[in-house]
Amino acid sequence: MAANAPALTFFALFLPFLASVLAPFLTRRLGDRAAWVLAAAPALAFAHFCTFLPEIAAGEVVTGGYAWAPSFNLSFSWFLDGLSLTFALLITGIGTLIVVYSGGYMKGHEGQGRFMAFILAFMGAMLGLVVSDSFLMLFVYWELTSITSFLLIGFDHEREAARRAALQALVVTGGGGLCLLAGLVFLWNITGVTQLSLLVHLGDGLRQSPFYLATLLLVLAGAFTKSAQFPFHFWLPNAMEAPTPVSAYLHSATMVKAGVYLLMRLNPVMGQTPAWMILLPFFGGITLIAGTFLAVRQTDLKLMLAYTTMASLGLLVMLTGFGSAHAVEAAVLYLVAHSLFKGALFMVAGTVDHEAGTRDVTKLGGLRAAMPVTFGAALLAALSMGGLPLFFGFLAKEEIYAALATGNPRAVFFTGLAVIGNALMFAIAFAVALKPFLGPHVETPKHAHEGPVTLWLGPVVLSVLGLAAALFSGLAHRYVSSPMASAITTQKIVIDISTMPHLGVPLLLSVITVLLGALAFWRLTDLRALMVRAVESLGPGPDRGFDHFVSGLVRLSGAVTRLVQPGRLEIYITATFILLAVTLLVPPFLFGELPAMPMWPKQLLVQEAAFFAIAVIGLIAVLRAKDRLTAIVSLGIQGFAVAVIFLLFGAPDLSFTQFMVETLSVVILALVMTRLRLSPRDHRPLGQTLFDGTIAVACGLGFTLLLLKSTEAPFDTLLTDFFNAYSKTVAHGANVVNVIIVDFRGTDTLGEIAVVMVTALAVLALIRVRAGKKVADDKMETRR
């Protein structure tokens, strides 16, 4: 390994983003040929990650990274073991093919550059997600995949359905992401580490923590929304509004597996508990069955595949949570197999749609002569999906049955689910792969012929890989499956299943599955009608529920806003002062912190008493004032009296400032008065006056109590001594107050004058807006 391997890995992680930025320019210059250039980015990253294969297969772990915010213990660090490496290879490998495919699929589309930019950005995010070591990095990438997925689903943003689907996916997966964030914070708090690589060894402490269940539920909320588990599955079929390369890449091969990735990653730390082994198989099992049943109902090629993807994700979650090393092996094999065959089938569906003009399976037929290469790829992929011998899907299915069929009632139940699910998936696989190509030729909207190399390269490579991986299963297991399963279970696992069928229960279950599947395929039309009726009788599903939820949320926030933001200054001020009074008065009474009754001062000088009297007289004058202007000026009396009192008690600076502030506030208030053209007199009814008066008295009382209480405490002269001692010697100033303002706490002052400046700007803007909008405001007034 070269010495600068970390830098190379960093570059490989960054490469898709770089390509994303370049994509629009390249597409403008080269048109659809830009795809070949852009595909080099994931291809290089793929090649780089391949160099880690021997190391990882030998059981080592590759880590690296850079400090990000060391004071917060945050780093940009990656962590490659069997699990993340397999994901990284799938992401970059399938990504390369998808970029090439997009070049053909989006050819001539005006938004091609944008599309390429989005899909490459997604690739970078997904790659970052699976190699992240630190929690925060994981979360950032997790949400980034949600955002890029939103952009891609809503790519065709002029269609209402696409916009709705995009928003729905964002709300569901983004909301799940927030739950995940909370879960990660829990993990951090419980274990004290922020890195996945360190977390692995802390499983025991975590499982015994009282917060284990809360953490688990939050993490599951994140994983289940991302991986479209029941009851959050509804966004995935809707996401099929996206162009087909997106469906093939994000919504079958990679992004939706992020949830499964997370569960597999956390299996050593959070797994093997009753909660884990109940929740995961339960929801996974429901998703499997619901997905296959809903898939049968569809006639749209993409929707059929979408629902089987959901079912496959359910199967993966079920296996991950089943609790045995065998089940994990099965999950690993199925995950790899699924990425290969489902990616290929989606691309086939896209090619058929692109060339024939429709993807409704009932309107397609007899395309085998026109599209022989696509048909070949579809057939190979379907054989793998159906789990027939010689294909990787077969290995996965054998392993699934071997893991599940252990004899106890729980195992029998889940085996039953798996058999039904797999049989229906078998039927769907062949419905997608055979129906459009076999049978009599059906007239399609476009005259179908074989697509260009860009369109068949992806499906062919992926489906052939599905065959090759099974034929050379030793190699595949050594470099991919075994290291990945070892990483998930943290024990050395060697997978050795090969394409040679062994007689036994798994093979028997496979035969049953194939027979059931063939039966379902033969009677697919009847089954579809049955399912349509069944689903209709169930009533509205969670998809409708989402709409109700969103519209309810909008109504609620509208109502809350109207309640707390009525737009009347009186209400704001009343609310502010009531709150102030409550804050000041409730704690002293509640905690018995009331001040002692103040003593009457022994020596009260005449002038002191006189100015106190003037202050009180000023207040009486305010209350008795006939009009508002008099009240404002009378308030000045009280202010000046207070300023003089400051002066008498030895605070000349404060007093000075108070004088000036009083003068200027009287001037400005008077100006505002003339400006607002208020009625000169206050005409509040008596009840209102009493109410407002009570609030005012309460606030005043609160402040009085607070001040009395705080002056009761012995005066701490620490700061006084410090400033007296140092203001002359250090800051060369005799006036301590000013030295504090401009020197000791100068940065505070800088902040304060910035606030003064911004406030003045805001006031100025408000005054001008009112002057300009006078006419518009008057119109608003009359409308109300």
Added chain:
Amino acid sequence: MNTLILRTVAPFLTALMLLFSVFVLLRGHNEPGGGFIGGLIAASALAIYGIAFGVPAVRRAIRFHPMAIAGAGLLLATLSGLVSIVSGVPFMTGLWVYPVVFEVEVPLATVMSFDIGVYLVVVGAITSIALALEQEPGSDAEGGD
């Protein structure tokens, strides 16, 4: 309020108050005073001038838009804080020089220019509010710039 007496006295009063405000600003380091108070005094001086002669007269007298004065003050204060970086000491450290002008040692400091910045911000901000409020609501004339 626009009486003959006020109009006669106002120029002198304003001039005196402005002078006094500078005095208060400069003596602030050793005796009561400083940028905040000085700024407030100067602002009230300009307010008096405005009451006597109207907004356009004030705008002509101060030449710059008051907001520009406040901005310049903020800039000056920030730069005074940044000078310390050149000397390799932390931000906002007060630095002193003692040049001798006409055989008199004049202590100059970044804290002084900082305080002048405070003064300008306060004058500018309050004057711009007061002038905007004093101006006839209908007239859009924003003289001075």
